[in-house]
Amino acid sequence: MARSPQKKTSAPVSGNAVTADLVAVLVAVTDGTPKIMTIAGGSALPSGPFEFTHRSLQTALRAWVEAQTGHPLGYVEQLYTFADRGRSGDAKGPHSVSISYLGLTREDRVGEGFEAHWSGWYDYFPWEDQRAGAPAFIARSIAPKLKTWAKAAPSPTLQRERWQRCAITFGLDDRGWNEELVLQRYELLWEASLIPEAGRAHDREAPAAPGKPMTADHRRILATGIARLRAKIKYRPVVFELMPAEFTLLQLQRSVEALAGRLVHKQNFRRLIEQQELVEETGAMAADTVGRPAKLFRFRHAVLAERAVAGTKLPLSRT
């Protein structure tokens, strides 16, 4: 075993065989609603076995999605690889490695005659939509249940730590809401037995949190995808993958707000977009609108080549 630093011989490769699956979080935004492609009546993300006839995972996913939807996939990014023991049920059976991807498209690109549907992603994570302020059921329902869970910790110190974690992730006790903590919130609810997928006993004290469940760990994978996308839109111009060719600045803003799950300051949003020169006017104006007509813009694809954006948080020395 030249590849291992271990001196004793490793297990033979043949005893280590697994199957590889792809799981895709395919996102679109339509009418201010972020949607994901689902199958099986919205209870699962599209997934399938990885065909090794492709050059790489990325090309395999693209080909696969294209076959499903009849349209090419814009932006693609790997999310996470899971290899949980109990995933295929029998611990002795063939194990499965699931490689998840995030992909961005537009809903109208979906072809006909497929099983796939588009489901609003806030159906699965109602607490993540804070555009109209924090949903009432957080304070009314989720927070008390979390408090109960926190108090169930064995020691006062652990109780305090548990509650602090709840308060931070859900923005309780006058803390701000952090829209990027999607996965942390989901995992917290899981630990507190508020997620049906956890498969634990749900008695009267800890019924499920609102939100539609999914097969296996698919809702966790979706949470990972949402979190990644919410982080990404802040430093990469990926929103445009979800927009039509031409759009108004307000439409663009609504898409960002839909993804982030919170509102942005209109004037400052425009300033940000314009000073970064991300868009250019098409010359045309939006039709069929209420109020003053807005200019139509298109994405300047050139910026992808021009820039290699990356924010600094280090006090770099320029000398």
Added chain:
Amino acid sequence: MARSPQKKTSAPVSGNAVTADLVAVLVAVTDGTPKIMTIAGGSALPSGPFEFTHRSLQTALRAWVEAQTGHPLGYVEQLYTFADRGRSGDAKGPHSVSISYLGLTREDRVGEGFEAHWSGWYDYFPWEDQRAGAPAFIARSIAPKLKTWAKAAPSPTLQRERWQRCAITFGLDDRGWNEELVLQRYELLWEASLIPEAGRAHDREAPAAPGKPMTADHRRILATGIARLRAKIKYRPVVFELMPAEFTLLQLQRSVEALAGRLVHKQNFRRLIEQQELVEETGAMAADTVGRPAKLFRFRHAVLAERAVAGTKLPLSRT
């Protein structure tokens, strides 16, 4: 196939078996040098088959590294999963999925009697160390070769695009150096046939760029790890995983500089660290030093619980 949106039957799972490998980028910083654990005389990253007796990939990696080094692993993060067709040589043979991880430790924690060594990561990526300014060989050797490669493109437009890409990633033509583009730089050199691992013809016009090669795609994986870590230190307090229990602010600064490959402004660095309340004084002073003795600090582990840092780049509305 309930899990697939595809209507036609998918290939049977049995025809899809693969082997799963873990590849680790284990990082330590000693005396201002970032190091990675290597095997086989520094020509490969530690790797081995994944044992499905573990609950998850993360725990498998931790257990495995602990067995190798005799010490627990601090911070662990998944990097990327590769499944290249040609990886195991024969396209018809058993395919391999490689799941790579980034782990942070300290060099002195390595146990005795193992094959592993610590190698400086700039041995593999000499151009990434810009602490003493851009290394002379970039302008003298790499840039001209990239120019040649750019000019070899079939059309003037493509030539310009190629060169723009070179200039952006390597900070040429008076552009600033972006330390996070580690992977982009490596891939660019690969495309330009300046990387021995590419296995293409290296004639007189395109000899290899400086830097030690590695087995298979290990240097690419290392590049991924370096890039991830360089990005991470800017918004998460992970540097402390690489520091001893007590340290001076200058030592901390040197570690950050070692990782980032560039110098930071001393006074501003202190201001940043202190205003974020990341550290607290131990009360003791550093001994055996030149110049005025520095206070010793320790990491405030409490911040990990207190905060859930995440920078905003959206003009969020607070109302």
Added chain:
DNA sequence: ACATCTTATGCTCAAGGAGAGTATAAATGG
């Protein structure tokens, strides 16, 4: 004792960015 070197540490300043609000323009439906 004193000069000098080296690192530590405190403080100021200017430019730019981010959050928030005011004001005006241009359309539609009564």
Added chain:
DNA sequence: CCATTTATACTCTCCTTGAGCATAAGATGT
């Protein structure tokens, strides 16, 4: 014409960031 709705242009303030100056506190050599 007026109310309503959305678009768009500015302004203002506070905070952050990059940069530099000044002083402190040790060691070492003369």
